[in-house]
Amino acid sequence: MSIDFRNFKIDKVITHEIFQKEIDKKSEPYYNTELIEFDTKAKEELNKRIISAIGQNKFSLEMDIIEKSEDSVYSMVSAFMNEEDSNDQSFISVSKLITKKLSDSQQRRTIPGGVVVIFTGTIDNDDKLCMGIIKAEKHSGFHLRTLDGKSLMEYISNLLLTPAQKLYKVAMLIKDESFNENNSNDIHAFIYDSNNDVNKIKSTADYFRVGFMGCEFQDTSSNSTKNFYLTSRDFFTKHSSSKGTKMLEKLDDLLTYVKNPMNNTICIGDFNEYLTSPEEKDDYMKYMLEHNVPPTIHKDLSKIETMINKRTIRFENNISLSLPMENYDENISLEEETRDGEYYTVIKIKGDIRSAR
Incomplete structure (x- = not known):
């Protein structure tokens, strides 16, 4: 409720x-x-x-x-x-x-x-x-x-x-x-x-x-946890003012919060403190309420294990990048730049190319 x-x-x-x-x-x-x-x-x-x-x-x-x-x-x-x-x-x-x-x-x-x-x-x-x-x-x-x-x-x-x-x-x-x-x-x-x-x-x-x-x-903890994660992810990818690498930073914050082993509960109010803009805080709380996400949930990650251990980044030209979240920050970096009015994302991956298919 x-x-x-x-x-x-x-x-x-x-x-x-x-x-x-x-x-x-x-x-x-x-x-x-x-x-x-x-x-x-x-x-x-x-x-x-x-x-x-x-x-x-x-x-x-x-x-x-x-x-x-x-x-x-x-x-x-x-x-x-x-x-x-x-x-x-x-x-x-x-x-x-x-x-x-x-x-x-x-x-x-x-x-x-x-x-x-x-x-x-x-x-x-x-x-x-x-x-x-x-x-x-x-x-x-x-x-x-x-x-x-x-x-x-x-x-x-x-x-x-x-x-x-x-x-x-x-x-x-x-x-x-x-x-x-x-x-x-x-x-x-x-x-x-x-x-x-x-x-x-x-x-x-x-x-x-x-x-x-x-x-x-309640015995619906896994569904409520999944609902919290997907609704939060949807807010940052579709309704937040943060775009590009800033959007990825918000998703990183979401993953850090959800995966924190010290927290057995998920609280919308707690996670909202990760957001810096007062307007975004208000918009996020309103969005979660509109989508019937409970304010506090007993955490159960069983239904989102695959989601939180892998990230897929899709670009506007239909190119996709899929990678594991383990050691994510150590193995990849993304930077945005503009050349002649065109937007570019510069991707740097640590390691040699092993294979292709």
């Missing part, structure tokens, strides 16, 4: 608190009974932080919702979103159920407690209804019940809005515009976890992703 996260607007917000498990003791959450009132500036900053985490970060992935039983987060959020007369009290009620579910999912005593921020809002160009859940570690000795409304506002602002503070875990559930009881994809889930190393993303947050949210990684 392709979502324009830049159009996210927050509406209602409430906070609760969950606690670290103790031996032979059941830790019940502490629930607030009133919504948080953010001023305009704080609300705008919270919007930006959530957009940055969910929509523009390599640790944010769309998930498949597997668990849809009556007590699942999916069912709780689905029931709320499907209410014709939902109000503040119904939102507060469902937020308590979600917080209780998160608390019960933290079975290990090594998992810290924290502040749970639950919010509603709208997202995308057609203002789809969404609900988000943030779990953030709290400061030592902090308890929600000891704070008045003003102090609570200051704490939440410092916790979520300070640039140095990273959101700990975020889940966003978005109501599909074709929402109905028979549509298995009526709600889409995105999960962000800033505490995960890219090489451990599948193993370290199971209690949040699986136990709490009832989600698993």
Whole structure:
């Protein structure tokens, strides 16, 4: 599902608190009974932080919702979103159920407690209804019940809005515009976890992703990776202002990014930083969104291995040059020049001619 996260607007917000498990003791959450009132500036900053985490970060992935039983987060959020007369009290009620579910999912005593921020809002160009859940570690000795409304506002602002503070875990559930009881994809889930190393993303947050949210990684990673690569390549070869060797440099950047062994995810926002022109950045983001490329993808190169290991360059006079990408920069150089008003590409290849056919 392709979502324009830049159009996210927050509406209602409430906070609760969950606690670290103790031996032979059941830790019940502490629930607030009133919504948080953010001023305009704080609300705008919270919007930006959530957009940055969910929509523009390599640790944010769309998930498949597997668990849809009556007590699942999916069912709780689905029931709320499907209410014709939902109000503040119904939102507060469902937020308590979600917080209780998160608390019960933290079975290990090594998992810290924290502040749970639950919010509603709208997202995308057609203002789809969404609900988000943030779990953030709290400061030592902090308890929600000891704070008045003003102090609570200051704490939440410092916790979520300070640039140095990273959101700990975020889940966003978005109501599909074709929402109905028979549509298995009526709600889409995105999960962000800033505490995960890219090489451990599948193993370290199971209690949040699986136990709490009832989600698993999508099994379409290879197709999504291929779509990202081909759509990006199409943009640079057909729609970018970069031509000739400048276009090849963009394709080199794309290959470097896709093949980077340190990245287990592909993020459009991350790759967009390779582009230097502000206009090209905007055009690229718009093009990827128009072609339904997800903002973040769990990388699987299995369907593009051949493509990324070989390059074919076609010239306007129908001459083609095909070569392997291994040691590409060491074995070939291309330079552009103009002679008597004609454009030429000067190709220098390291090595003698071995054969011809």
